[in-house]
Amino acid sequence: AQTIHQWPVAEIKAVGSPLSLGCTIKGKSSPNLYWYWQATGGTLQQLFYSITVGQVESVVQLNLSASRPKDDQFILSTEKLLLSHSGFYLCAWRPLRDISGNTLYFGEGSRLIVV
């Protein structure tokens, strides 16, 4: 069975400090991977997607970047955090060939508080 693991579970970071959030999926080869962001008490917004190693597409500009160094790994990062980066970051995957449309399966999320 496929599993998706995000790390860290939670972080409290200072404004201007760097950030790295990770996501690993096991049990699926060549999945499409996605980063979504959820502001506190808000809805979800797609940030990035990747369909293959080394290729990442940005959906919104939030002074964040993403990379896919391995088939099963997706990294979200920034060199300088802003207060507005606070929220809940969710990684999701979708099978390469999905006959059920755009069904996404989400990880457990990483909560970020920027102070």
Next chain:
Amino acid sequence: GEQVEQRPPHLSVPEGDSAVIICTYTDSATAYFYWYKQEPGAGLQLLMSVFSNVDRKEEQGLTVLLNKKDKQLSLNLTAAHPGDSAVYFCAVSAPGANTGKLTFGHGTILRVHP
């Protein structure tokens, strides 16, 4: 672009009653419809997915209705129990390759009280 309105934002029902959440979308090209459940501090759990060629789908105490004419999607939890208390999100997607872009509603906080 696609916009999704979800209502009500808060819903409190006694145990055993039904809970109904409704989403209205704007893009007639929308083809895929989802309901997710989020428990406190957790990720999103997929409850049900529906294609545009389906008007009604029932699974394990959940009923999803799709009214394409009115661009409305609903989730009905029949006989809700306290374990159903969570935030529920609808999400929709147009046909598309690999972008994985779902447009979410703003969520409904459901509380089922004993």
